Amino acid sequence: MKINTLQDILVMDPEQDAMMIIASLMAVSARTAPKGKGVDTIVTRIVTGNDMDRIADEMIAIGNKTGLPPFPRDAQNIRDSKVCVLIGCKGAEDLGLNCGGCGYQTCKEMREKASQNPVRSLFTGPNCVIRMADLGIAVGSAAKTAQIHNADNRILFTAGVAALSLHLLPDCTCAYGIPLSVTGKNIFFDRRPVT
Secondary structure (H helix, E strand, O other), X not given: OOOOOHHHHHHOOHXXXXXXXXXXXXXXXXXXXXXXXXXXXXXXXXXXXXXXXXXXXXXXXXXXXHOOOHHHHHHHXXXXXXXXXXXXXXXXXXXXXOOOOOOOOOHHHHHHHHHHOOEEOOOEEOOOHHHHHHHHHHHHHXXXXXXXXXXXXXXXXXXXXXXXXXXXXXXXXXXXXXXXXXXXXOOOOOOOOOO
């Protein structure tokens, strides 16, 4: 940030600036996390401002549609946060191992099912089980980075579902969101269901 005047210094928000740096480091952690056969299918995006409101609104809409209480509860965490790291995975991209972890005997069968008649619920499937493990490792690596830098955070599948619904992570079949907060008390604990 270029500082030209005393006014520029007065409007700086070091905590917000730090959260953006931490979010960027989290994206790096997700990107460099180990991947099956060394093939990267992880997609990251950092959202702030209006995109945070869009995600929260979509979480409430999904909660109303599904009747699942975590969606509106977690939407409040998104509204109370200034930044969120989205981490998704292109789960239909297989490794050609024919391991059967996806529920099909071959990767070819899974690909055909995913392209011809995908299951569309909160996430889209089927997904390669190794790609889902890659996603979990990437999400864990990102959350670890937030923790190292003392940024309160929470891994939310609900935010990932909303991000996919809003097409914020193109070609991803599964995603998570990790909102960040820097306050005197961790906003992600003592959460109550929205009534």
